[in-house]
C-alpha cells in the first residue's frame with residue numbers, strides 16, 4: 580500500500596522473514612523488545628515516519644502467554660516511542676477496539692477504555708506508553724480488519740469462514756459480538772495519510788457499517804457464493820474461547836471523516852474486492 584505514496588522510501592521490518600519480498604523493499608529483521616537492536620536500525624534508516632503494527636495480536640495467545648504479550652505489546656511499543664522521539668520520527672501506532680469493555684457500540688475517541696481481556700489491557704497500556712514517550716505521534720485504533728494477502732501472518736475472519744464453507748464444514752460464529760469491520764486497504768490508505776501529513780492524536784478507523792460477526796459471515800458467504808446454512812449462530816458463551824471478547828464495539832468514525840476526509844468502502848464493495856483479489860491470485 581505504501582508503494583508510490585508520496586516521496587517516501589519504504590523500509591520494512593518484522594521479527595521473522597520478509598513476506599513482502601516480491602515488492603523489493605529493503606528489509607531488516609528486528610525484535611522490537613531488543614532496544615539496542617532497534618536503536619541500531621533507527622540509526623541506519625533514520626525514518627521520518629514509523630508505522631508500528633508489531634504486536635501479539637491474538638487475544639487467545641495473549642491470555643495464554645501474558646509475559647510475552649506484555650513484553651511485545653507494551654515494552655516494544657515503549658522502545659519504538661522512545662526511539663521515534665530520539666530520532667525525530669512521527670510515530671503511527673496501531674491499537675484496537677478491544678481496549679473497550681463491549682457495553683456500548685459505535686465508540687468515539689472520547690469514550691473511556693476498560694479492557695475485558697489481557698490483549699486489550701496490553702494495547703491500552705501500549706497507548707499510555709506511546710502517550711508518555713513519543714513526542715510526535717498518532718494512535719490509530721481499528722476493528723476486525725479483513726482483506727486478502729497470500730502471505731498473512733494470521734488469517735482473518737472472512738478467510739476462515741470461506742475456508743470452512745469451501746470444505747463443506749460447519750462454522751460456528753457468535754451472534755452477539757457487534758463490530759464495524761475494516762477493509763485493510765482503507766486502513767492502510769488512511770494510515771499513510773496520517774503518517775505523511777503528520778496528523779497527531781487518537782483516531783478511530785473502521786468500516787461504516789455495524790453488524791454482528793454472524794451477519795458478517797453470512798454476507799461473506801453470499802459474496803463468495805458459499806452455503807450460508809453451514810454458518811451456525813452461537814452465543815459468545817458457547818464459543819468457549821480462551822480470551823473473553825467485548826460484546827459491542829465498532830467505531831464512530833466521525834472524527835476521521837471530518838479531520839482526515841476518511842470515507843471507507845462499503846462492506847459489500849470490500850467483500851467483492853477481496854473476492855476479486857483471491858480470484859486473481861488463483862489464476863496467477
Ligand SMILES: NC(=O)C1=CN([C@@H]2O[C@H](COP(=O)(O)OP(=O)(O)OC[C@H]3O[C@@H](n4cnc5c(N)ncnc54)[C@H](OP(=O)(O)O)[C@@H]3O)[C@@H](O)[C@H]2O)C=CC1
Pocket residue numbers: 592593594595596609610611612631632633634635636637651655673674675676702720721722723724725731732733
Ligand atoms: N487484525 C485485526 O483485526 C486488528 C489488529 N489491530 C492491531 O493492528 C496491529 C497489527 O495487527 P495484525 O496485523 O492483525 O497482527 P499480526 O499478528 O498479523 O502481525 C503482527 C506482526 O507483529 C510482528 N511482531 C510480533 N512480535 C514482534 C517482535 N518482538 N518484534 C518485531 N515484530 C514483531 C510479527 O512479525 P513476524 O511476522 O515477523 O512474526 C507480525 O508481522 C496490532 O497492533 C493489532 O493490535 C487492531 C485491531 C484489529
Ligand SMILES: Cc1cn([C@H]2C[C@H](O)[C@@H](COP(=O)(O)OP(=O)(O)O[C@H]3O[C@@H](C)C(=O)[C@@H](O)[C@H]3O)O2)c(=O)[nH]c1=O
Pocket residue numbers: 636637638674675676677721722723724735736750751752753756792824
Ligand atoms: C477462531 C474462531 C473465531 N471465531 C469467531 C470469534 C470472533 O467472534 C470472530 C473473530 O475472531 P478473530 O480471532 O478473528 O478475532 P478476534 O480475536 O475476536 O478479534 C480481534 O482481533 C484483534 C486483533 C483485534 O484487535 C480486534 O479488533 C478483533 O478484530 O470469529 C469463530 O467463529 N470460529 C473460530 O473458529
